[in-house]
Amino acid sequence: MTRIKDKGVAGESLRHHLRAATMAAHDLLDHAMQAASGWQTRSDYARFLGLQHAARVPVEAWLAEHAPADLRPPLQTPLIARDLSALGTGLPPASPPFDPGYTPSSPPLAGVFHVKHSALGVAWVLAGSALGNAAIGRQVKRIGDGVWPMAFLGDAAMMAFWQGLRARIEGEPASPAEAAGATQAAEAVFAHFLGVADGGQVPERQAESTQS
Numbered sequence: 001m002t003r004i005k006d007k008g009v010a011g012e013s014l015r016h017h018l019r020a021a022t023m024a025a026h027d028l029l030d031h032a033m034q035a036a037s038g039w040q041t042r043s044d045y046a047r048f049l050g051l052q053h054a055a056r057v058p059v060e061a062w063l064a065e066h067a068p069a070d071l072r073p074p075l076q077t078p079l080i081a082r083d084l085s086a087l088g089t090g091l092p093p094a095s096p097p098f099d100p101g102y103t104p105s106s107p108p109l110a111g112v113f114h115v116k117h118s119a120l121g122v123a124w125v126l127a128g129s130a131l132g133n134a135a136i137g138r139q140v141k142r143i144g145d146g147v148w149p150m151a152f153l154g155d156a157a158m159m160a161f162w163q164g165l166r167a168r169i170e171g172e173p174a175s176p177a178e179a180a181g182a183t184q185a186a187e188a189v190f191a192h193f194l195g196v197a198d199g200g201q202v203p204e205r206q207a208e209s210t211q212s
C-alpha cells in the first residue's frame with residue numbers, strides 16, 4: 001500500500017511536513033514489513049505482530065520516560081501481547097533501545113532538539129500508524145474469517161488519540177524548530193522499525209541526543 005503523495009512546503013501544517021519528509025521511509029517500511037511477514041496466513045500474522053511488538057517496546061519506553069502525557073499514545077504492546085497469546089505465540093525479544101536523535105541519514109545528530117518536539121514526532125508516527133492498521137485490519141478480518149485476534153489492529157483508543165493529535169498538527173503552521181525536531185524523531189522511528197523488519201538491525205543508539 002503506497003500512501004497518497006503530497007508535498008510539504010514552508011508554512012504548511014506540521015502533519016503535511018512530516019508526511020512529506022517521511023513518505024519514502026514509510027513506503028520502504030511498508031514493503032519491508034510485507035516482505036518480512038505480511039499477514040496472509042495465521043503464522044504470517046503472528047510474525048507481523050511479533051515484529052510490531054519488538055519494534056514498539058523501546059519506542060513506547062522512550063515516550064513513557066520523556067514525553068508529556070498528552071504526547072503519549074495508548075500503549076499498543078499489551079494489545080499485541082494479548083493477540084500473540086491468543087494465537088499461541090510467545091513474545092519476541094524487544095529491539096534495542098530507541099533514540100529519536102539518530103537516523104542513518106544524519107548521524108551523528110547535527111543539532112540538539114527540544115524533547116517535546118521529538119516526542120511530537122515519535123507520537124505522530126505511532127499514532128499515524130493507526131491509519132495503516134485500520135487498512136491492514138480490514139484485510140486481516142477477511143483473510144482470517146473474522147476469527148484472528150485483532151486487539152492491536154482494531155484499537156479504538158489509538159484511533160481516538162490519532163484524531164486528537166491530527167487536529168493539533170493540522171492547525172497552525174509549525175515553527176522551524178518544532179518541524180525540524182519532530183521530523184528528525186519521526187525519521188528515527190521509521191529507521192528503528194525498518195531495522196527490526198530487516199532482521200534485527202537497528203541504528204546504534206546515540207546517547208544524550210535530546211534535552212528537555
Ligand code: HEM
Nearest residue numbers: 001003004015019030033124125126128129131132135193
Ligand atoms: C506494515 C505495513 C504498513 C502499511 C500497509 C501501511 C499503510 C498505511 C496507510 C494505508 C496509511 C494511510 C493512508 C494515506 O496516508 O494515504 C498509512 C499512514 C501512516 N502510517 Fe503506515 N503502514 C504500514 C506500516 C506502518 C508502520 C509500521 C508505521 C509506524 C512505525 C506507520 C506509520 C504511518 C504514519 C505515521 C502514517 C501517516 C499518518 C498521517 O497521515 O499523518 N505505518 N500507512
